[in-house]
Amino acid sequence: MANFEGKTALIFGIANHNSVAWPITQKLAEQGARLALTYQERMEQNVRKLAATLPGSPLVLPCDVQKDEDLDAVFDTVGKDLGGLDILIHSVAYAPTDDLRGRVSHSSRAGFLTALDISAYSLIAMGKRAEPLMQPRGGGSIVAMTYLGAERVVPGYNLMGIAKAALEASIRYLAWDLGPAGIRVNGISAGPMRTLSARGVGNINDMFTLIEQVAPLRRNMSQDDVADLALFLCSEQARNLTGSIEHLDSGFHIMGLGTM
Numbered sequence: 001m002a003n004f005e006g007k008t009a010l011i012f013g014i015a016n017h018n019s020v021a022w023p024i025t026q027k028l029a030e031q032g033a034r035l036a037l038t039y040q041e042r043m044e045q046n047v048r049k050l051a052a053t054l055p056g057s058p059l060v061l062p063c064d065v066q067k068d069e070d071l072d073a074v075f076d077t078v079g080k081d082l083g084g085l086d087i088l089i090h091s092v093a094y095a096p097t098d099d100l101r102g103r104v105s106h107s108s109r110a111g112f113l114t115a116l117d118i119s120a121y122s123l124i125a126m127g128k129r130a131e132p133l134m135q136p137r138g139g140g141s142i143v144a145m146t147y148l149g150a151e152r153v154v155p156g157y158n159l160m161g162i163a164k165a166a167l168e169a170s171i172r173y174l175a176w177d178l179g180p181a182g183i184r185v186n187g188i189s190a191g192p193m194r195t196l197s198a199r200g201v202g203n204i205n206d207m208f209t210l211i212e213q214v215a216p217l218r219r220n221m222s223q224d225d226v227a228d229l230a231l232f233l234c235s236e237q238a239r240n241l242t243g244s245i246e247h248l249d250s251g252f253h254i255m256g257l258g259t260m
């Protein structure tokens, strides 16, 4: 396993202990990284309690990714208190429930803009602010969470799929844009996992069953599996890997037909 001693990491998207970002945070801390965690206002208590269980007294900072001033404050503090940045984890997504559950053709303009702002533009906003903190350290690694609904139609994923398509394109364009600064940008396209956000997606239970029936490995994955891949993507072993979307879904994405 990689060793992150002397590295600094900034993590967006912990809501509770089931969040995809949480085991990534735990593993980075266990391997010696100095951390800054951010929280959306309503998650503060949860995030502070979780942060208190980590070694090394991580920074815990408020951030609504829709607010430029919040993002500015987070990156300023990370620059001052951690002295620079090596790793950034983007594990943030949102679409208004009505737009997520309703017909795609009935998506509201406001819902579309909110979903794209929180779930995709936020990565661009973070990339801009990460560059001056990562470049002096020889570069860095940015990892964002995505889902197959960006590439294929997954009924029930709806507006989120459109937002994830924008996120995946942003990963590729940022990889090109930030590459000369030594910054790598990759995505993990994970299969379904039980988290707070996943509850908003229709028929999530059917998705678990389908993976067990159809995916080549016939099993679902866990947040812990995502963390292992995220740590690899952040490590020196992945030094020439950028602009990629890695599927972590027991092979489900290669299938053309469901059950027969």
Ligand SMILES: NC(=O)c1ccc[n+]([C@@H]2O[C@H](COP(=O)([O-])OP(=O)(O)OC[C@H]3O[C@@H](n4cnc5c(N)ncnc54)[C@H](O)[C@@H]3O)[C@@H](O)[C@H]2O)c1
Pocket (backbone or CB within 6 Å): 012, 013, 014, 015, 016, 018, 019, 020, 021, 039, 040, 043, 063, 064, 065, 066, 090, 091, 092, 093, 094, 118, 145, 146, 147, 189, 190, 191, 192, 193, 194, 195, 196, 197, 198
């Ligand atoms: N759970 C799954 O099945 C699954 C599968 C593939 C990809 N993902 C992706 O993983 C990522 C994390 O989701 P999760 O499943 O861990 O759910 P989660 O609810 O635990 O995490 C989502 C996070 O987004 C944050 N967030 C939403 N709006 C925000 C805002 N305006 N400002 C700051 N933070 C905001 C929430 O506070 C929360 O911490 C998301 O990008 C999600 O799409 C999840």
